[in-house]
Amino acid sequence: MADVRYYDVRSVRGEVTQIDIDNGVVESAGASFFDKTVIRVLGPRGWGILTRDHVDIDDRRELDGLVAAAARLAAVTKDAISLADAPRGVLAVPPLGEDPRDVDLEEKTRLLAGIEAAARIEGVANTRARYTEGIDAVRFRDSSENEYSFEAVRSGFSVLAIASKNGVMQMGSERDHITTGFNLRDKQGLGRKAGEVAVSLLDAKLPKGGAQRAILDPELAGVFTHEAVGHASEGDLVREGASVLGGKIGEEIGCRGLVIVDDPSLHEFGFIPVDAEGVAVQRTEIIRDGILRSFLHNRETLAAVGDGIPGHARAEHGAPPIVRMSNTFIENGDASYDELLAECRDGILLIGSRGGQVDPGRGIFQFNAEYGYIVRGGETTDMVRDVSLSGEILSTLHNITLIGDDRRMSPGYCGKGGQSVPVSDGAPHLLLEGAVIGGRGE
Amino acid sequence: MIGDDLIARILREGERRADEVEVFYARGTSVSAEIKKGILGTAEESEAWSMAIRTVRDGRIGSSSTGDPDRWKECLEAALASGRLATPQQWGGFPKPAEMAGTASSSDPDIVVAIEDAAGMVDALLAGAAEHPVEVVGGSADLARSYIAVANTNGVTYGMDRTVAAVSLEAIREQSTGYEFDASPFRADIDARSVGEEAAALAARSLGGSEVATGRYDVVLSPVAAASILGQVILPALSGRNVKAGRSFLADKVGEQVFDETLSVYDDPFAPGLGSTAWDAEGTPTRRLVFVEQGVLRRFAYDLKTGYRYGEGSTGSAVRSGGDTPGIGFHNLFIDGPRVKEPGDERAVWIHDVVGAHTANPFSGDFSVEISNPFWIEGGDLVEPIRTAMFAGNAFEMLRAIGGLGNDARHVGRLTIPSIRLNNQQIIGK
Numbered sequence: 001m002a003d004v005r006y007y008d009v010r011s012v013r014g015e016v017t018q019i020d021i022d023n024g025v026v027e028s029a030g031a032s033f034f035d036k037t038v039i040r041v042l043g044p045r046g047w048g049i050l051t052r053d054h055v056d057i058d059d060r061r062e063l064d065g066l067v068a069a070a071a072r073l074a075a076v077t078k079d080a081i082s083l084a085d086a087p088r089g090v091l092a093v094p095p096l097g098e099d100p101r102d103v104d105l106e107e108k109t110r111l112l113a114g115i116e117a118a119a120r121i122e123g124v125a126n127t128r129a130r131y132t133e134g135i136d137a138v139r140f141r142d143s144s145e146n147e148y149s150f151e152a153v154r155s156g157f158s159v160l161a162i163a164s165k166n167g168v169m170q171m172g173s174e175r176d177h178i179t180t181g182f183n184l185r186d187k188q189g190l191g192r193k194a195g196e197v198a199v200s201l202l203d204a205k206l207p208k209g210g211a212q213r214a215i216l217d218p219e220l221a222g223v224f225t226h227e228a229v230g231h232a233s234e235g236d237l238v239r240e241g242a243s244v245l246g247g248k249i250g251e252e253i254g255c256r257g258l259v260i261v262d263d264p265s266l267h268e269f270g271f272i273p274v275d276a277e278g279v280a281v282q283r284t285e286i287i288r289d290g291i292l293r294s295f296l297h298n299r300e301t302l303a304a305v306g307d308g309i310p311g312h313a314r315a316e317h318g319a320p321p322i323v324r325m326s327n328t329f330i331e332n333g334d335a336s337y338d339e340l341l342a343e344c345r346d347g348i349l350l351i352g353s354r355g356g357q358v359d360p361g362r363g364i365f366q367f368n369a370e371y372g373y374i375v376r377g378g379e380t381t382d383m384v385r386d387v388s389l390s391g392e393i394l395s396t397l398h399n400i401t402l403i404g405d406d407r408r409m410s411p412g413y414c415g416k417g418g419q420s421v422p423v424s425d426g427a428p429h430l431l432l433e434g435a436v437i438g439g440r441g442e
Numbered sequence: 443m444i445g446d447d448l449i450a451r452i453l454r455e456g457e458r459r460a461d462e463v464e465v466f467y468a469r470g471t472s473v474s475a476e477i478k479k480g481i482l483g484t485a486e487e488s489e490a491w492s493m494a495i496r497t498v499r500d501g502r503i504g505s506s507s508t509g510d511p512d513r514w515k516e517c518l519e520a521a522l523a524s525g526r527l528a529t530p531q532q533w534g535g536f537p538k539p540a541e542m543a544g545t546a547s548s549s550d551p552d553i554v555v556a557i558e559d560a561a562g563m564v565d566a567l568l569a570g571a572a573e574h575p576v577e578v579v580g581g582s583a584d585l586a587r588s589y590i591a592v593a594n595t596n597g598v599t600y601g602m603d604r605t606v607a608a609v610s611l612e613a614i615r616e617q618s619t620g621y622e623f624d625a626s627p628f629r630a631d632i633d634a635r636s637v638g639e640e641a642a643a644l645a646a647r648s649l650g651g652s653e654v655a656t657g658r659y660d661v662v663l664s665p666v667a668a669a670s671i672l673g674q675v676i677l678p679a680l681s682g683r684n685v686k687a688g689r690s691f692l693a694d695k696v697g698e699q700v701f702d703e704t705l706s707v708y709d710d711p712f713a714p715g716l717g718s719t720a721w722d723a724e725g726t727p728t729r730r731l732v733f734v735e736q737g738v739l740r741r742f743a744y745d746l747k748t749g750y751r752y753g754e755g756s757t758g759s760a761v762r763s764g765g766d767t768p769g770i771g772f773h774n775l776f777i778d779g780p781r782v783k784e785p786g787d788e789r790a791v792w793i794h795d796v797v798g799a800h801t802a803n804p805f806s807g808d809f810s811v812e813i814s815n816p817f818w819i820e821g822g823d824l825v826e827p828i829r830t831a832m833f834a835g836n837a838f839e840m841l842r843a844i845g846g847l848g849n850d851a852r853h854v855g856r857l858t859i860p861s862i863r864l865n866n867q868q869i870i871g872k
Contacts, residue, residue: 013510023687025531030524032494032765033517034509046478051488053509069487076475076561079483109527125688162689162805169691169805209810209834209870210656240479241614242579320486357798359814361579361612361619364830366812368801386808388801390832438810438832440868 003043003075006083007067008142009057010276011037012317017100017133019109021116023126029109036318039066043074046081049320057139084303086310089280090148091265091273097181100133100155108133111184115159118191119172123199125164129191131157131184132177136317146278154269154422155183156411159191163198170204170385172197172370177269177411177422197352201371204385207439213347213375214389214435215340218408220353220369222425224389226328226414227356227365229260230425232393233286233294234323235301235308237360244363244393245292249307253292254397257333260287262296264311264326268424269411272314276321281311290397298323316419325414330427333403340402340431342378348437349373349380350387353410363393366438388438399435404428448511449593452495456518456595460497460504460525462536463595466723467493468764470588470604475560477581477611482564485557492764495521501530503747507765532750536594537725546711546718546728549603550628555587563634567611570638574613574646576620581611581641583634598725606716609634613645620644620815621795626853627716644794648815651827653871660790660845660865661833662819668862669854670799671809672777675837677857678804680707680733681770682744682759686752691807691838692739700739701841704779707734709743709759709772717773717856721758724768728758736779745770777859778851784822785846785863792819793833802837810834810870832870840864 012034019029037055041048048070056062100108108131116129136152156177163170174190176183216224229245237243245253254260264272264281275281277299284294295301295308301323302310313321341349349372356367368388373380391399409426449465456463469491476484494507495517504525508517563583571578584606591601608625609632622641624632663671684690692700701707711719711728722728724746732740743759744752745768761771786792794815802809813833817824845863852858 022683024529026527026529028503028505028524028767029527030504030506031520032507033513033520034765035513036509046482047484049484049486051486051490053489053491054512073473073485073487073557076485076557077483078481079478081483105523105527128687164688169689171803171805206808209832209868211872240579241577242612242619244617318488318490320484354801354803355798356801357812359619359797359812361614362617362814364797364812366798366801366832368798368810386803386806386810388798388810388832388834390797390812390830392830436832436870436872438812438834438870440808440810440834440836 003071004041004067006042006143007040008140008277009037009039009063010140010315011055011057012136012138014134014136014317019112019131021113022128026109029105034317038315038318038320039070040320041067041070041074042081043071043077046074046077046079048074051318057141081300082303083299084310086279086299086302088146088278090150091281093150093273094180094267096153100153100182103182108184112157115157115187115191118188119159119161119195121192121195121199123163123165124161124195126162129157129159140278142278148274148278150273152179154179155181157184159194161195161198163202165202168202170198170201179269179271180267197371200383201385204371204383206441207348207384207387207437208441209437209439211434211436213344214432215344215349216430216432217351218406218427218429219410220350221427221430222329222410223353223356223367225260225330225427226325226425227358227367228391228393228396229286230262230325230328231358232360233296235295235297235305236323238295239301239304242361244360248292251292252290253394254287254290255400256290257403258287258290258397258400259285259331261285261331262325262328266327268327268409270326270423272326275311275313276315277313279311279313282309284309296323296325314421316421319419322417324416324421325423327409328425329407329409330403332405332407332428335402335404337404337406337429340404340429341375343402344375344431345378347375349375364390365393366390390436390438399433400430401433402431404430448514452514452518453593453595456497459522460499462498464496464536465493465593466762468588468590470586471555472584472586473555473557473560474582474584475557475564477564477578480568480578482561487557494765497521497525498533499525501533502526502528504528505767509765534750536596537598538596539598540727542720542727543729544712544720546720547714548627548718549605553585553587553605553607553629555585560585563609566634567609567638570635571611571613571642573639574642576613576615576642576645579612579614584608592723592725594725600721600725602719607632609637611638611641613642615645615649618645618649620648625716644815648827651829654828654831654869656871657869658866659869660863661867662785662790662792662861662863664792664794664861665850665852665859666795666854667793669857669859670796671802671837673857674799674802675804675807677772680742682742682754683748683770685742686748689805691805695739696741698739699737701734701737702844703737704782704847705734705737705841705844706732706778708732709775711773713774715774715853715856719773723760723762726756726758726760728773731757743770772856775857779847781847781849783846785848785861786819786822789818789820790863791828791869792817792824796833807836807838809837830872834868834870840867
């Protein structure tokens, strides 16, 4: 096939177990199955990509037919793409503490019900808990004779509590997901915490909007890292001209001492043993000492943009690989939490995350805290709710005035291009000067 | 084997081990031509197949799904196993064959799922964008055709075709971005050139905005911004499941004036749209449902499970995608009302879209979001761009008194919504 410069095929055959308990009622508990294959062909210019259910990739004739069909698609493309050479290699998948497959569905349901029940404290009107387990068998093969297979096991849950009083409704939610085994035992504490947060928010105030000093807790600071820097450093956005970080390698975009890393090799929730193009994964320092050092790349964006490290291609099953984050974090500084509070003096402490979003071309991001406290004279005082923060990518990192020494990672899912992949992000506590708080309090 | 024969076989096999069995089946083909850096970069074609099985035995509902026809037995076993763990509930049976209340068309015979056609739509998008001095950073044209069917052991076997044509384009000029999109079951509804032109115009015209000081302003939400905020907050509050579980702000308010007296919210499954259908995802005949009539809350939406559990009956509001279990949703939801006054006549902050709508609190209705492509609007014209700001408010409170609905209603997914003027809202400047 003369028009095929390269092809690869990646199949994921998997089983998803989900349990949904709503106010003590087991709404559903069971398993589903999928088997998706994506065939990519690089034609004379761009990519042709096919998605199919249930392909036998060992059947040479079937595979040849699919490669030919993808090549016909590639023929309509105009973008001249080349692929950079990249190191190969597959890391060992972390050993499983307890294999979720060894625990029967009945026990999982009982354990989840325990977490959900723990959230049902005085003042809570509704509780809901969900368990999600995924067992993926991944196989990859390309036209350069690279081939690998591995198994990914993920297990975790989320719990939501809604408190209600005099027509006011507030929520508390907690989640925990891991790639290293079964993750439902001894977690009632998180259920209880969701309930407690929901109840205490009933009496929380609405914060006043405007610029002020803010301390972000490690979970929220992780989301800040992900939204403010992570997405804009993705090589595909840089290549397409959709990131304000394009052309800024070597420039000082943050404060001294700031180190921001994406590391798919860490055994956190965003771990991958090898990327979705068969490229070896490695720690990538996006920012070192405040200076922009590296973009996150796949083979295509490395060839087009340079200045970065490949191994960041990821794909949801049944979708083509795109450049993604994995485990993204700010390295520890040396300030203690008490020093941050004292330095903040008057401002706001923001805790937990309801998610965020970024427009990387415009360089503007928004993210939302679960709750917070007004800081007065270096002490936390009144609780506040429904508080979000926005900022500009190119200036916000200069506004970090102190970096804590207590980094913690939080698991979650990140959406981009219609695909959702497991990630983690984290940071130590951070102190931000002039943070724009979007509250509607007077 | 992949199709009606298999469905019949699963129903037969399942009926021996459960009181009732249901199969929901979907297959489809789609193509997508994606723009990278202003030219056609990637061509994709996808074929998908999925089947979801539900079993009911003594009020215990089990479910499973598979994308692999060879695993149907495993899938049936998994559904039965899951039913053994589910909490038993009131159950009155899957639907029996019934007369439909109307007809719905959601498929266009003229749509050909061919990459060449999608590539032609990309050319039109790019030609539209070329009207303004911007760079195109991304976008796509998608064409899809699918067949979905629901069958159960009470004799229901319904099947329908669906088509979708969709386009989107993202443009940038310096640090000013613009994004536009459109989707419809009907190819003729999609004007790719004007979508490209509008995205480029947004990027070009938003450049060099002025600052806005923190304070209270009248705002006009474009249909896109209104859909983002209301979709996150108002729609979940109309779901009967959330109402009965104590998760809806609107629970206990039926018969009350909850919104401005000009506002109505209704689902019309027979109107042409992405969600048009004469039967819902469980085979219940659909009907027109008025949730809010001139500001007064009239009813909530139910599927079979929630309807039976609380003695409300299904409103034909079950929806689902692929192998997911059914949930309560809407087919073609309209937010509508008389057009008394043009929302943009008097000076206001016009908001094209928002960043971070998904972080709104769906239970309390509180939100604070970053705004995209804001302008000062006056006499119906966007007169001057605003650089950036946040918008904070409460979605339930702000609909209690609105300052007008626009004549610019458009489809945003399954929602049809006009621009909405809201007076005296909180804007946070930088």
